[in-house]
Amino acid sequence: MAYSEKLIEHFNHPKNVGTLDKSKNSVGTGLVGAPECGDVMRLQIEVDEASGMIKDAKFKTFGCGSAIASSSLATEWLKGKTVDEALAIDNMAIVEELALPPVKIHCSVLAEDAIKSAIADYRSKNGIAAE
Amino acid sequence: MGSEKLIYLDNNATTPCDPRAVEAMLPFFHQIPGNAASRNHPFGWQAEEAVDYAREQIGNLLAVDSKEIIFTSGATEADNLGIKGVFEMYSRKGNHIITLKTEHKAVLDACKKVEKMGGEVTYLDVKADGRVDLEALEAAITDKTILISIMWANNETGVIQPMKEIGQLCEKHGVLFMSDATQAVGKIKTHPKELGIHLMAFTAHKMYGPKGVGALFVNRKNPRVKVTSQMDGGGHERGMRSGTLNVPGIVGFGKAAEIAMKEMDADAARLSVLRDKLEQAFKDNLEEVYVNGSVEHRMPHVANISFKHVEGEGLMMTFNQNIAVSSGSACTSASLEPSYVLIALGLGDDLAHSSLRFSLGRFTTEEEIDETIKMISKGVNHMRDLSPIWEMFKEGIDLDAVEWSEH
Ligand SMILES: Cc1ncc(COP(=O)(O)O)c(C=O)c1O
Numbered sequence A: 001m002a003y004s005e006k007l008i009e010h011f012n013h014p015k016n017v018g019t020l021d022k023s024k025n026s027v028g029t030g031l032v033g034a035p036e037c038g039d040v041m042r043l044q045i046e047v048d049e050a051s052g053m054i055k056d057a058k059f060k061t062f063g064c065g066s067a068i069a070s071s072s073l074a075t076e077w078l079k080g081k082t083v084d085e086a087l088a089i090d091n092m093a094i095v096e097e098l099a100l101p102p103v104k105i106h107c108s109v110l111a112e113d114a115i116k117s118a119i120a121d122y123r124s125k126n127g128i129a130a131e
Numbered sequence B: 001m002g003s004e005k006l007i008y009l010d011n012n013a014t015t016p017c018d019p020r021a022v023e024a025m026l027p028f029f030h031q032i033p034g035n036a037a038s039r040n041h042p043f044g045w046q047a048e049e050a051v052d053y054a055r056e057q058i059g060n061l062l063a064v065d066s067k068e069i070i071f072t073s074g075a076t077e078a079d080n081l082g083i084k085g086v087f088e089m090y091s092r093k094g095n096h097i098i099t100l101k102t103e104h105k106a107v108l109d110a111c112k113k114v115e116k117m118g119g120e121v122t123y124l125d126v127k128a129d130g131r132v133d134l135e136a137l138e139a140a141i142t143d144k145t146i147l148i149s150i151m152w153a154n155n156e157t158g159v160i161q162p163m164k165e166i167g168q169l170c171e172k173h174g175v176l177f178m179s180d181a182t183q184a185v186g187k188i189k190t191h192p193k194e195l196g197i198h199l200m201a202f203t204a205h206k207m208y209g210p211k212g213v214g215a216l217f218v219n220r221k222n223p224r225v226k227v228t229s230q231m232d233g234g235g236h237e238r239g240m241r242s243g244t245l246n247v248p249g250i251v252g253f254g255k256a257a258e259i260a261m262k263e264m265d266a267d268a269a270r271l272s273v274l275r276d277k278l279e280q281a282f283k284d285n286l287e288e289v290y291v292n293g294s295v296e297h298r299m300p301h302v303a304n305i306s307f308k309h310v311e312g313e314g315l316m317m318t319f320n321q322n323i324a325v326s327s328g329s330a331c332t333s334a335s336l337e338p339s340y341v342l343i344a345l346g347l348g349d350d351l352a353h354s355s356l357r358f359s360l361g362r363f364t365t366e367e368e369i370d371e372t373i374k375m376i377s378k379g380v381n382h383m384r385d386l387s388p389i390w391e392m393f394k395e396g397i398d399l400d401a402v403e404w405s406e407h
């Protein structure tokens, strides 16, 4: 099974690897595991209070190449979006961008869930009810 | 990929065919085209003679009579013929078979078929070192037990079973003993008769012969063992396996056996040094490195290693343009289940997930091992930098206490 060039590029040179200070109110952290294969993804966002835009995003992933590439891509897409725009990111867009094969679709679902979980964490910290 | 040479450390999946075996095979594609079953002309005689010679070469390697070798298309077919063939042939004596959870799928799935055919199969657990628990094995034997099938060496871990002790148990209880010796034949001494093995499956392509040819050893005397054929037709191989013999393949198989007989001890000695060097280097360079399965009872060329908190498939992607190995990770398999062999050794999903199998071979060089040490150590560090679990581990967080939100 050969992976797409985009996937390999994200895997070899992942963007936004790292850790944000999770004690800050402006930071939301999502830590999710994939029941299918036991992989784990942590994705964090930092929201600019004035503009409501995501100004930074970081990840760390224990997982296959597709999971790492999906999280790297997700953090790229998150930056500069509002929280509401970020919620609209769909795993199928990741599947398309990275040309993931069918057995690897759940790896992109993991990324979508990590985004949603990070946003939920941010909102609960800041007393914003999820709609 | 580029200009660098690919390093092949997946010899348990298949070995390259030895050029000497290739050379021996070549005339049998064109110059000597006969069917070994054609009894009436020189073309057939020549082919038959070549097959007989190969049978001798293989018989010599195993220290058995050449008539006890039944050629098949490979070990899968030999496993099927042995298990289903014994089940059908000895159905009046009993219907119970005992095997291990860590067997190859060819054995496990043949046993599942036997269950569908009305048989009963016990799949025994193994101990943490991958070896059978002899007491549990003896306890599992009933008056309905006709066959115990236990592999010689495991394909994933290289762990070698206590063949002699199992043979003694079989003898004591009057049960047939079969072994899938695919990973052992041609690499270490495998003389079935010394150990009371009645049937033994193996294949050419794991011992530097060609793909698509294998054999089942079937003991002919004391006791005379018979199997019901699973492939019906022209009655080849004394009626046990019909089908025109793969003459070039069998010639290559024979040559591979002859070479193995001469060279396997030297190969094993050289490869175990390289294997140990590889293992030691990982332990020295990296933290949290675990060797899976018995270290003492193990094939000399195999290392199955878990790099904790690193996912195997991801790790492989860091070097797989250059080095071929295999992984017990769930993410490499279509089913997304981690290796059932490693799980049977009691490894948690996390360690099974983090495992790589290195299987060295006759053509592996020390330079290749040095390069492998370098590239894989680098890959492990890259993956650990990316791993949230490694970060938590480093912070001293108890990973078992973390509550994951599952999606
Ligand atoms: C232990 C064991 N048994 C059986 C087989 C199947 O052999 P073959 O490919 O010749 O059918 C293999 C090879 O994958 C093996 O490792």
Ligand code: FES
Binding pocket: A034, A037, A038, A039, A063, A064, A065, A066, A067, A104, A106, A107, A110, B330, B331
């Ligand atoms: S996340 Fe495990 S297969 Fe991709």
